[in-house]
Amino acid sequence: MDKLIELLKTNARLSNSELAVMLAKTEQEVAQDIQKLEDEGIIKGYTAIVDESAYDPNSVFALIELKVTPQSQSGFDEIARQISEYEQVEAVRLMSGTYDIIVEVTGKNIRDISMFVSQRLAAIDAVQETTTHFGLRVYKDNGIIIGSEENDERGMF
Numbered sequence: 029m030d031k032l033i034e035l036l037k038t039n040a041r042l043s044n045s046e047l048a049v050m051l052a053k054t055e056q057e058v059a060q061d062i063q064k065l066e067d068e069g070i071i072k073g074y075t076a077i078v079d080e081s082a083y084d085p086n087s088v089f090a091l092i093e094l095k096v097t098p099q100s101q102s103g104f105d106e107i108a109r110q111i112s113e114y115e116q117v118e119a120v121r122l123m124s125g126t127y128d129i130i131v132e133v134t135g136k137n138i139r140d141i142s143m144f145v146s147q148r149l150a151a152i153d154a155v156q157e158t159t160t161h162f163g164l165r166v167y168k169d170n171g172i173i174i175g176s177e178e179n180d181e182r183g184m185f
Contacts, residue, residue: 032061033070037171040074077172080134081165088162089118089134090141092149093127095157104128107154116144127159138162 031051035042044055044062051058065071080087099106104122111131112120119132131149135141145160166174 029061029065032058033065036062036071077170077174079166079174086137087134088136088138088141089132089166090163091161092131092133092145093123093159093161094129094131094149094155095126096128097154097156098128099154107152110152111149114144114148116141127157 032047035047035050042050044058047053047058048055053061062071080089094111096104096107098104108120108122108129111117111129114133116133116135117131118134119130121130122128123130133141133144135144141160141162145158149155149158168174
């Protein structure tokens, strides 16, 4: 199963017949393995990795660190679930270190994300503090090299 997962992480568009050849299995075995991984919740979905700067050069992404007061019954889980429901949110992770939760968001522009932080995240009672880091450029995402091959000529003579 490990090899199957690695192949799907690299290219989820591979057909069952292509995977079967790579794994020395039958197409039926591959289909059963994939179904099992989906049923067990190991595979959560399939998605395309998009170079957002090429698709929408005006879009902005940010990582937002949150210092949070854990809830008495659910710890960080309920807060993370609540934050996960916002459409701007791409990922929510519990972290070790100075901040408790890190949130990855995308927006149409910096103001869009700033308003999300101030009106949505900061308004949650359990949120004590936020720190927003705006992304300037993506070089690699989900193991895939992203971005144009343009050279940065700053400092070049």
